[in-house]
Amino acid sequence: MPFAVLLTVVGAALGTSPVPASADPEPDRFVPRGSVREAPVDLPGAMARFWAAYSAGDDTRKVSAILDALLRAEGPSSDQARRAVRMLAAHSAGDQRRAWCERLDLLGAPAPLRHAAFVGAALTASDRAFGLTRQAPVSTAPAAYAGHVAARMTDGDAATFYWSDGAPRPGTQFVLDLGRVRPVQGVAVAMGTASRPRDFLRAGVLEGSVDGVAWTTVRQLPGLPTVTATLGPDPRDVRYLRLRATAGQRHWLAVREVSVRPAPADAATDGDATTAYRVAGGPVVVNLGVDQPVDRIVVLADRGTHQGTPVQVRDGGGTWRTVGRLGGEYTDVAARGIVAGQVRVLFGPDSTGTAVREIVVRPAR
Known part of the structure; x- marks a missing residue:
């Protein structure tokens, strides 16, 4: 996430901005007036200076200590934000073990609303530091009709669909790239729509591959709009899945969703x-x-x-x-x-x- 965007997100979450030295301090809007504790007004500025140092790869020890002190003054409700600061400070220092231990303490414990954007941005930065990448499936298919593009086969919404710009011919292929080799237990393909119930693949095969070159049969299509397949008693490692037409047909093809059920080890x-x-x-x-x-x-x-x-x-x-x-x-x-x-x-x-x-x-x- 670019530094400028991070500052915008953090500033928006806090609902305040740094106060010039000549201005009268304004109480934190999230703390009722008259409460015993009031958040220091320089917290947004401290967050900005911390992000600047972290993003530039500078020594973060001083800015993280200042930010930690300001967050500590807010009380226990800011503990998650403090952990996020310590996590990124550890990444910055090259101590990935300590960063991971702080990350474990962040799991399953939501941050208060005023710090949610900061903690979320810190987790994203931590993902990059650990090399964690969530890869979304990418689908490819022949030309689509009226904006019903191939990406709609894997958008998680059965109300949207890919619609071919013509009837499939022998050898026509519809490929799903999972982004990496994954252990897969099952696959489901939902075809046809309420208005075009006959737009499904009549004759074809569902196949899998780890490299996109060598393909093995998962199952022959049964000539029905809904296809489910279990990839053997044990999960099968695949990266690519494809529907391949083995005969021509009169009706076009509409694919509402291709769903993949990964193995637990995934x-x-x-x-x-x-x-x-x-x-x-x-x-x-x-x-x-x-x-x-x-x-x-x-x-x-x-x-x-x-x-x-x-x-x-x-x-x-x-x-x-x-x-x-x-x-x-x-x-x-x-x-x-x-x-x-x-x-x-x-x-x-x-x-x-x-x-x-x-x-x-x-x-x-």
Whole structure:
């Protein structure tokens, strides 16, 4: 988030602006007049100076100490904002373990309204520092009719839909890119609309792929407007899903929604630190899709995670190689550029119930 936008968001959330030295101090609008505590009027300015230092990569120790003191004066209601300041100060100092511990304290505890924008912006900045990215699916399809574009297949709204600009022909493809390789348990495709109930794919196949080149059949289409598919007794790793017409038809195609049901383990690689995978007594495997040189592996877990669990990569020869071991709730190990197609944390039965928030695999450049 650009610095100027951050200042605008934070200022809007506080509902006040820095007061010139010559002006009479104005009581915080969120604190009733006559209350024992009143928020210092320089809080917005302190927040702005903190963001400026953090965004520029400067030493934040002094500005964070001042901001923390002002927030502390507000009382316990500002504890979440103080944690957010400490989290970013730790990122700034290069202490990612301490930043993650502060981040854990922020999980599940909402900030008061007056600081919600500040805390939200801090979490976004923390995501960038940890390398967390939430990737939205991207759909592609032949030309759309009257603005019913392919993106409407995955917008989460069954009232909108993609509508083809003509009838499908043999080989016509409709592709969904999940953004990364994901363990998927099931797929559902809803076609046709209330006004055009016959606009669904009569003959075709639903296929999956990890690289967009080699495709495997998920299921043959049954000639019905709603298609559901379970990808085997175990989740299947896929990045791409596609509907492919195997015959021509007279009616056009309307796709209301393509829904993907990820496996529970996907919570460890979804770019969202608020979700977690509970270890079931076995390893957690991350499929990279294609072999690639790996620089580092970061594992973000909850407190109480056992130390010493091996972190491994599977090299081009199919051999699992240990590159490091868990150090508790935060682990950062170097893979030294090993070319690998998979990464795993070799949890055993003694780790059942461990909550893994994210496994971040950083490729070598």
